Amino acid sequence: MGSNSLHVLKGIDFSVSEGEMVAIMGSSGSGKSTFLNILGMLDEADEGAYMLDGKPIKNLNEKVAAKYRNQFLGFIFQSFNLITYKSALDNVAMPLYYQGVKRNVRTEKAMHYLEKVGLGDWADHLPNQLSGGQKQRVAIARALASEPKVLLADEPTGALDTTTSYEVMELIQAINDEGKTILCVTHEEDIAHMCKRIVNLKDGKIIDDSFVKQVSAKASANV
């Protein structure tokens, strides 16, 4: 970015073990999204090392990065980022297409994950025929379809109302219970407390990193 380069992250020492569910919190500008993007190999750190599943992630060319993303990571975005002209099923099948999975296997697998997020009946709907919560659930199904080791969620509930947010978090908790590692960027306290560990970022540094007692999203929704 030329002369306007800005050091967003200033030395982060952080590790996550398998099966954890970590909330990354911080005010805007604290560097939490940049942090997540580096973890997601969408961005690269200027300095330092990043090990994923024992592999150093450094100086990747686009091809290898694409492969790793596909193998290891599932993304969930605040604005869902579904492909608008594809049905829910086709959206979920997308990562599998890039893995080179055969068409019928792909469809079957995608359907399985759609059912898992409770949208089996909406398979043929286009994203704009779905509610916000439903869209996010399709996005979650898509993130799961490639069977990644880590799920990276960037403000997954940022565009949703409280009730829907809790429903989505309930789903994410369920996925975590099955053993998936989840990193979730959020600025909402209640959402953060639905994770098992909260990392607080401020001005590019970790100011607090503590394990918390997980609040059940299901229970919260029923209050």
Add this chain to the structure above:
Amino acid sequence: MFNIERWQEIFESMGKNKLQTFLTMISVFFGIFILVILVGFSSGIENGVRSEFEQDATNRLSVWTGRTTKGYKGLNPGRIIQLRNGDFEEINRKHEEDIEYKSGLYSIWGAEVTYKKENGNYRVEGAAPDQQFIENASMISGRFLNQGDIDGGLKVAVIGQLMKSELFKEEDPIGKSIKVFGISFTVIGVYSDPGGEREEKRAFIPLTTAQRVFNAGDKLRSLVYTVKMSDNFDEAVALSASLRDQLEYELKSKHSVDPEDRSAVRVFDTLEEAKQIYGLIDTIRAVFWFIGLGTIIAGVMGVSNIMLIVVKERTKEIGIRKAIGALPSSIIAMILQEAIFITAIAGFLGLFAGVGLLELIGPQIDSDFIKFPQVDFNTAMITVTVLVAAGALAGFVPARRAAHIKPIEALRDE
């Protein structure tokens, strides 16, 4: 390349940009269409001109004489210069090594020819046996004149195909007797001439006979030659031109004609003419290709443009694809394939429309200088290659741009 998803995506993308895609296809369509029509017509012109020249041998030299228009060496203008057997023989002797075929001609225009009750006016030419090759005539039946006919001054005639069908209808004319101004001639052959109608309404009779029966003495109306051809076209043209100059010079000095007098002695050099016309055809063809390719380039720019729009509109989508594991190569392939597909479909439609139109109107064009405008297989293949290459070129820049999209930037929330 051939997976259904890719094609589905191409159609979805085209469907999203219906109007742009349609307009682009139209411009590519017309690019190819116009190229095909232009190329077709340039080949039509070539065919037309070539057939004009095929009427007679292309290496033909003809000598005509007329009235002097300038006084020279004390002689008044207005003298008639008359060619005679002597001129013919003298030239033959002098230029023997440069001349291939030769004939002195004595012709009667509009002679009345009768067979039984049928009659008509035809050109009757006294000629030598070589005339067959000079005229590019081929025999349909019987034979052409031979030296025996000449030596004996026989009353025999070789008639054109059209003349035969007018006088004899279905009847076999060989051995039958026709009357020219009441004098009987025996038909010994029928010829056809690539020059068509005009050249097939003629009869050839031995020169000696013509001079005798028409009381011409040793007079000749004109002399015709073909120049010996060398393998090198330019050399042949040069030889032909130099022979023309020599004949003109010799005849003019022999008959005391002013060297500047253009109407008294004229030597017409077909080869020189042919060379000029062929040069012109080459130029026309080059210009047509240039215009045609220019039109295609304009169309291809359209494709490139629309692909840039597509990439721009799909920046976010491409970012998503990359985030979930799409390789840059698969993004490039997607954009490139769409560009090639649009160009190819529109281009092939243009190609077929152009070829179709040529097929349709081609046979109806009956001009001396445009014959059978058409696109041959090679040209069509070249056009197709140009098309696919153009499509790939059109898609390349946008595809590269798409491949360089950073997912992080594409996905940034506005």
